Amino acid sequence: MTILVIADFLEGKDGKTLAAATLNTVAAAAKIGGEINVLVAGQGIGAVAEAAAQIAGVAKVLVADNAAYAHQLPENVAPLVAELGKGYSHILAAATSNGKNILPRVAAQLDVDQISEIISVESADTFTRPIYAGNAIATVQSTAPVKVITVRATGFDPVAAQGGSAAVEAVAAVHDAGTSSFVGEELAKSDRPELTAAKIVVSGGRGMQNGDNFKYLYALADKLGAGVGASRAAVDAGFVANDMQVGQTGKIVAPQLYIAVGISGAIQHLAGMKDSKVIVAINKDEEAPIFQVADYGLVADLFEAVPELEAAV
Amino acid sequence: MKVLACIKRVVDYNVKVRVKADNSGVDLANVKMSMNPFCEIAVEEAVRLKEKGVATEIVVVSIGPTTAQEQLRTALALGADRAILVESAEDLTSLAVAKLLKAVVDKEQPQLVILGKQAIDSDNNQTGQMLAALTGYGQGTFASKVIVAGDKVAVTREVDGGAQTVSLRLPAIITTDLRLNEPRYASLPNIMKAKKKPLEVLTPDALGISTASTNKTLKVEAPAARSAGIKVKSVAELVEKLKNEAKVL
Numbered sequence: 143m144t145i146l147v148i149a150d151f152l153e154g155k156d157g158k159t160l161a162a163a164t165l166n167t168v169a170a171a172a173k174i175g176g177e178i179n180v181l182v183a184g185q186g187i188g189a190v191a192e193a194a195a196q197i198a199g200v201a202k203v204l205v206a207d208n209a210a211y212a213h214q215l216p217e218n219v220a221p222l223v224a225e226l227g228k229g230y231s232h233i234l235a236a237a238t239s240n241g242k243n244i245l246p247r248v249a250a251q252l253d254v255d256q257i258s259e260i261i262s263v264e265s266a267d268t269f270t271r272p273i274y275a276g277n278a279i280a281t282v283q284s285t286a287p288v289k290v291i292t293v294r295a296t297g298f299d300p301v302a303a304q305g306g307s308a309a310v311e312a313v314a315a316v317h318d319a320g321t322s323s324f325v326g327e328e329l330a331k332s333d334r335p336e337l338t339a340a341k342i343v344v345s346g347g348r349g350m351q352n353g354d355n356f357k358y359l360y361a362l363a364d365k366l367g368a369g370v371g372a373s374r375a376a377v378d379a380g381f382v383a384n385d386m387q388v389g390q391t392g393k394i395v396a397p398q399l400y401i402a403v404g405i406s407g408a409i410q411h412l413a414g415m416k417d418s419k420v421i422v423a424i425n426k427d428e429e430a431p432i433f434q435v436a437d438y439g440l441v442a443d444l445f446e447a448v449p450e451l452e453a454a455v
Numbered sequence: 456m457k458v459l460a461c462i463k464r465v466v467d468y469n470v471k472v473r474v475k476a477d478n479s480g481v482d483l484a485n486v487k488m489s490m491n492p493f494c495e496i497a498v499e500e501a502v503r504l505k506e507k508g509v510a511t512e513i514v515v516v517s518i519g520p521t522t523a524q525e526q527l528r529t530a531l532a533l534g535a536d537r538a539i540l541v542e543s544a545e546d547l548t549s550l551a552v553a554k555l556l557k558a559v560v561d562k563e564q565p566q567l568v569i570l571g572k573q574a575i576d577s578d579n580n581q582t583g584q585m586l587a588a589l590t591g592y593g594q595g596t597f598a599s600k601v602i603v604a605g606d607k608v609a610v611t612r613e614v615d616g617g618a619q620t621v622s623l624r625l626p627a628i629i630t631t632d633l634r635l636n637e638p639r640y641a642s643l644p645n646i647m648k649a650k651k652k653p654l655e656v657l658t659p660d661a662l663g664i665s666t667a668s669t670n671k672t673l674k675v676e677a678p679a680a681r682s683a684g685i686k687v688k689s690v691a692e693l694v695e696k697l698k699n700e701a702k703v704l
Contacts, residue, residue: 152616215621216584217593239614243596246549246581250588255548255670258579268673273578274472278481279676286669321593322623325609329617338615342703366704374633384599384634385617390575391633393615399703409471416681420701422693428686437684437701440693450690455704 143176143266146227147200148235148244151182151190154329158186160193162339163236163293165300168197170293171234172301173263177201180308181226183219185212195310198302203310210318213327214240220247221317227252227288231266237292237394245292254286259394261297275390275413295338296396296417330383334360337386340369342399345388345415346381347373349404349425349444353381358445359403362452371395371415373405389414404444407432424448456566456603456625458510460501461556462494462530464523465576478674481576490526493571495533496631499638500601501569502534509603510567512536516559518552520544524654531649532641538654539563543666549577551659551666553585558662560590565626567608572597572630583630593623597632 147168150161164180171178180194183206191205204226210218223244227233233248235241237259249256260269261279268283269291284291337343344363346356356370363370371388372381388395390413400418405411407423407430415421416435423436424447433439440447466472467487475482490498504510515535517523520542527538541555560568568590573580587594595601595610599618602609603625611620613632641649659666687693697704 154616213619213621216587216596220588239597239612242580243584243594246579246584247588247594249581250550250553250585253550255550255668256579256581256585257670258581272678273675274466274481274576275578276678277472278474279678281673281676283671283673284669285671319591319593320624321591321627322621325620325622327614327617327619378634383617384613385615390578391573399697399701410468420697420703421681421684422697433686434683435681438693438696439684439686440688440690441686442690447690451694454690454694 143174143231145171145174145176145178145232145234146230147171147178147180148223148233148241149180149182149190149194150236150238150240151184151187158184158190160190161236161238162300162336163238163295165197165303166295166298167234167236167293168199169298169301170260170263172199174232174266176231179204181206181223183211183222184214185209191310195308196304196306198305200306200308203308204313205310206313206315208316210316213324214244215322215324216244216247217319217322218317219244220251222315223248224251225315226313230288232289232291234291234293237294241292245290249290252288252290254288254290255284256290257282257284258292259294260291261294275409276416277409294394296394330385334363335367335369337369337371338393338395341397342366342368343371343395343397344368344401344403345371345373345405346376346403347405348375348379350376350381356382358448362448365452365455373411402432403448405432406430407435456510457512457514457563458501458504459560459563459565459568460497460513460515460530460535461568461570462498462515462517462526463491463574464488464517464519464526465491465574468492468575474675474677478676480675490529491571491574493573493631495638496633496635497569497571498530498533498535499636500631503636504603505534514539514563514565516541516556518543518547518555527654528649529641531652532646533639537652539657540654541657541659541662543659545666547666548668548670549579549581550585551668552582553589554664555659555662556586557589558664567626568628570630572632583628587628590628593627595621595623595627596630598629599632599634601629601635
């Protein structure tokens with residue numbers, strides 16, 4: 143068995159960097175067993191390819207550096223992955239916005255069903271994944287010649303980013319469908335740890351009342367070295383940007399400590415955070431559903447409790 | 456231009472589902488069913504395109520059981536012109552649904568196909584992308600803004616780091632994110648009118664599509680239960696517990 147892992151990368155102020163979720167995806171590949179190859183497709187991705195070659199357990203890194211693959215447009219990247227992927231037993235990608243965008247297109251081109259957001263590997267052909275917003279766990283078996291799978295990063299502990307010494311090989315194939323083009327992007331800037339990788343996450347909901355009040359959470363988060371998340375209510379009300387949303391339709395997090403402030407705890411929000419190790423809820427409504435999953439609940443006015451908590455830690 | 460909006464009948468988003476005792480699946484007997492929330496947004500966007508004079512006809516399609524006609528009627532009440540149901544009692548995979556939709560696209564030749572980004576039951580987030588692959592069209596997934604201009608559509612997408620805008624040549628596939636729009640409610644007169652709008656019923660066999668799958672669900676289980684913990688009385692007690700009991704600070 144040989145497994146192809148599609149590397150995801152982020153474009154930030156330091157240029158393109160390997161996305162942390164790639165390390166969790168390699169961990170899932172290691173559980174399946176077999177040789178692991180990593181594909182890095184994009185433009186100007188030398189640093190990402192170098193980082194990929196150092197991931198522990200990776201045997202080979204394939205680099206497709208071409209203008210056609212810039213911004214990972216799925217119309218161009220998917221045919222490349224489908225072409226390369228034919229010789230592999232599994233194709234894996236992290237269930238990030240890039241992975242979710244590209245991989246189903248690959249699966250359809252290979253005429254196989256995809257398995258989305260696996261949280262465990264039972265065997266080389268059997269996996270588990272959450273359905274119904276995490277309220278049920280399905281065990282799914284694939285008989286496809288090439289198994290196409292996205293991996294929920296929080297389900298797997300990342301492999302070491304260092305210690306590997308994979309061979310790097312250039313891929314010459316160029317696919318340019320000509321059906322799409324990149325226009326622009328607007329990335330939210332933050333110095334706080336990335337939400338999906340943070341050890342501590344502080345999240346605010348409708349109870350924050352306005353965007354300005356999120357400053358209380360930012361202050362607490364900065365003291366804890368935490369990422370800041372939000373419920374859909376807070377995002378829809380315009381308090382914060384949508385890339386901070388935690389839940390079924392937002393990001394899935396599983397930090398060591400999740401502090402939910404002014405969040406009632408709807409099914410859709412719980413889907414994104416209920417695998418956190420320790421959950422703390424601060425809410426003035428003691429009937430709020432969030433208290434049914436919280437390890438520690440504090441019934442209090444958040445505008446008093448949060449500054450007090452910040453002072454105490 | 457013609458717009459095809461695809462919808463799915465799913466368990467209502469407010470329902471707390473229960474896993475069947477024999478672990479064969481989720482118990483859907485006597486559970487409230489509705490249109491998938493992301494599909495409502497797809498229909499709303501199609502209707503808005505028609506109101507702007509961009510779309511001339513909205514065809515709404517669903518792949519599912521006979522009862523999915525209810526959701527198609529809802530879409531007709533919201534402003535779709537006619538409906539197509541591809542009837543299948545089986546639980547189809549996203550690839551099978553995408554193949555059936557491809558057959559409908561071939562038949563109807565829409566300029567724009569709008570789907571939800573994911574169904575809240577299977578949580579797959581695959582069908583739109585697969586349909587785009589099968590048709591060879593460009594895809595604008597997780598759309599929060601759609602602007603049609605000439606033979607192109609500009610789609611602003613919600614991505615992990617923020618927002619990204621791509622331009623797609625028509626015909627194209629779009630999948631909706633929650634923030635694309637706020638779906639309207641159907642008025643009673645429109646619900647009555649919708650009963651008279653045409654609804655065509657097809658079958659996978661009639662479309663010549665095999666729905667065979669390479670995936671098999673072996674079992675469905677309830678997730679490990681997380682029980683309620685304790686209530687603390689003060690911030691000081693909370694910090695003490697986090698430091699000494701949970702050891703996460």
